[in-house]
Amino acid sequence: MYLLSRRDWLRRFSLSTAGLWAGSTGLSKAQDMSVLGRVQDLSDARLRTFDEMVSAYVVRQQLKNEGMGLTMPLLADNGHLVPLSLKVDSPMTEESHVTHVYILSQLNPAPLIAMIVLGPWNGRAEISMRVRLSGTQMVVALARMSDGNFRYATSQVSVTEAACVDNG
Amino acid sequence: MTAARLQVPARIVEGDVFKLRLLVQHPMDSGFLRNLEGVLVKRNVIRHLQCIFHSKEVFRVEPTTGTAANPLFEFYLRATTSGELYFRWVDDKGYIGELRHNLVVIPANQSTAPKT
Numbered sequence: 001m002y003l004l005s006r007r008d009w010l011r012r013f014s015l016s017t018a019g020l021w022a023g024s025t026g027l028s029k030a031q032d033m034s035v036l037g038r039v040q041d042l043s044d045a046r047l048r049t050f051d052e053m054v055s056a057y058v059v060r061q062q063l064k065n066e067g068m069g070l071t072m073p074l075l076a077d078n079g080h081l082v083p084l085s086l087k088v089d090s091p092m093t094e095e096s097h098v099t100h101v102y103i104l105s106q107l108n109p110a111p112l113i114a115m116i117v118l119g120p121w122n123g124r125a126e127i128s129m130r131v132r133l134s135g136t137q138m139v140v141a142l143a144r145m146s147d148g149n150f151r152y153a154t155s156q157v158s159v160t161e162a163a164c165v166d167n168g
Numbered sequence: 169m170t171a172a173r174l175q176v177p178a179r180i181v182e183g184d185v186f187k188l189r190l191l192v193q194h195p196m197d198s199g200f201l202r203n204l205e206g207v208l209v210k211r212n213v214i215r216h217l218q219c220i221f222h223s224k225e226v227f228r229v230e231p232t233t234g235t236a237a238n239p240l241f242e243f244y245l246r247a248t249t250s251g252e253l254y255f256r257w258v259d260d261k262g263y264i265g266e267l268r269h270n271l272v273v274i275p276a277n278q279s280t281a282p283k284t
Contacts, residue, residue, distance in 0.1 A: 105234055114230065114234065116243075117228035119226070121245065122227065129239065130240055
């Protein structure tokens with residue numbers, strides 16, 4: 001007995017429904033099929049250099065790789081959800097505190113993952129969140145201190161399944 | 169539709185630095201993926217999320233497509249006095265999400281019981 005695999009079944013189902021949809025909206029079938037067959041092409045995406053990542057935020061200020069930690073898994077099986085936690089060694093007082101934290105990606109279509117605003121009222125410069133990664137890359141966390149200088153920390157993450165590619 | 173959950177310690181004494189965990193239910197559609205019918209899903213991410221306490225912004229995050237779906241944010245806050253924590257976020261569709269939490273802070277001179 002011939003059985004369709006789940007993948008075949010899904011593909012056929014999506015083709016047929018997409019055909020219906022294309023017909024109803026007046027799109028030509030050929031055009032729609034080309035859209036369906038196309039997978040997000042990230043082959044031309046290249047790893048940005050550290051200077052490219054940082055130059056948008058740091059112009060003439062000091063930039064030091066110290067007093068800060070970025071923790072991410074070495075191997076992330078799923079790029080859709082990668083835990084990230086960072087910590088800046090700062091007393092978080094009115095005189096000396098972290099004002100902004102930028103989380104930057106080397107490969108994602110959007111270089112900036114998130115921008116976070118902190119202040120002395122936070123008491124501790126520690127943040128955890130979950131990010132998306134589109135492939136094996138380096139993640140940079142950039143912290144702006146209240147004196148205007150910057151600190152950074154990096155983490156190299158291997159990603160087996162990228163977050164912005166359709167596989168099915 | 170959009171829901172959020174906030175986790176704070178059960179007992180907060182004045183002067184403590186305590187951890188807040190905020191989980192927001194949001195698809196964070198990146199605009200790069202297609203649905204089952206092969207149609208590109210429009211970008212819909214949270215543009216900014218802020219936490220307001222005593223009418224002052226104490227935490228602000230501006231996520232982009234690089235932030236995972238159902239974003240979780242963990243951050244710290246120094247306890248001063250009791251009050252209402254007010255979270256507010258806006259996404260690309262213009263939806264405004266809100267979460268209010270009544271924060272109870274025990275004054276330092278009343279905290280005789282040992283801290284757990």
